[in-house]
Amino acid sequence: MDDAPEIFKLRSDDRVNQYLNRPKSIKIDEAIAFISKIENGIKNKEWFYWAISLKNDSKLTGTICLWNIDKENSRIEVGYELHPDFQGMGFMHEAFCKIIDYGFNTLKFKAIVAYLTSANKRSIRLLEKNNFNRDKVLEDEFYRNDPSAKEIIYSLRSPVKV
16 A cells, blocks of 8 residues: 555556556545555456566556466466656566566466557567567457457467477
């Protein structure tokens, strides 16, 4: 709950919400409710969620998560956000690499996916820099189930270990 002010800053910032499909937070109570939801989901093993902060400052600058677990297809979704004051400095790339490794090598998922809007060029660069590719097969499946969807999907398959 100590992170509520920073979570509120993230979830109420127009620049952060620009590419996300969620309502903008307008009250700190919404951040508190969100944190409670995250804590319950972690406790129930519904998702994995981390705060991003600078090495010498515990203040939250962003978040990254693995969620939308699809056990049948051994697939999990990555999600992330970073306050604009900290974008473009390599912080998300550093966190992203650790989380992808965790998804494959600790959780043992075979694929990690990301849903995003095609206008989110920074996110596309992050994904492509980390060997994610646009997944037209998953997009076709997604649009078949939700024809009104506007997201594009990137995925990365687990590296085969010999």
